Amino acid sequence: MNISKIKWLYKVEMHDYSAAESYLKLVCLPNEVSKLVLSLRRAKLQEFKAKDIFRASSLSLLGVSNSHVIKDIKKIKKNIPLSPLLLVADTVNRKLIIADGYHRLCAVYGISEDAWIPCKVTTLT
Numbered sequence: 001m002n003i004s005k006i007k008w009l010y011k012v013e014m015h016d017y018s019a020a021e022s023y024l025k026l027v028c029l030p031n032e033v034s035k036l037v038l039s040l041r042r043a044k045l046q047e048f049k050a051k052d053i054f055r056a057s058s059l060s061l062l063g064v065s066n067s068h069v070i071k072d073i074k075k076i077k078k079n080i081p082l083s084p085l086l087l088v089a090d091t092v093n094r095k096l097i098i099a100d101g102y103h104r105l106c107a108v109y110g111i112s113e114d115a116w117i118p119c120k121v122t123t124l125t
Contacts, residue, residue, distance in 0.1 A: 007081040008118050020086045020099035039122035040086050051113040053105055056096035062106040072107035084118040
């Protein structure tokens with residue numbers, strides 16, 4: 001599949017912020033979570049290659065048998081735009097937290113590790 005065919009929304013879907021908040025509550029201190037989500041809402045979109053996001057996150061790639069990844073691959077094939085990823089740079093531990101969009105990232109990476117992915121990024125301080 002041609003990576004230029006991967007369509008992206010120009011804005012993050014509102015429910016993705018709630019999903020990010022839910023995940024961040026598991027990995028961050030309570031007083032940090034609301035600040036991070038607010039910062040993500042205000043952040044401008046940036047683009048990073050799928051392979052670089054994976055390397056920075058140190059996460060494993062979910063296989064194409066994962067139901068959420070399958071759903072996102074179907075969206076890509078039908079030219080349905082995906083929501084940008086929400087990322088938190090943990091500079092203390094030198095890793096990237098994927099607050100929302102892990103399944104979308106796996107779907108895109110499965111198509112092309114060189115695909116550019118729009119993201120909102122904030123820093124954990």
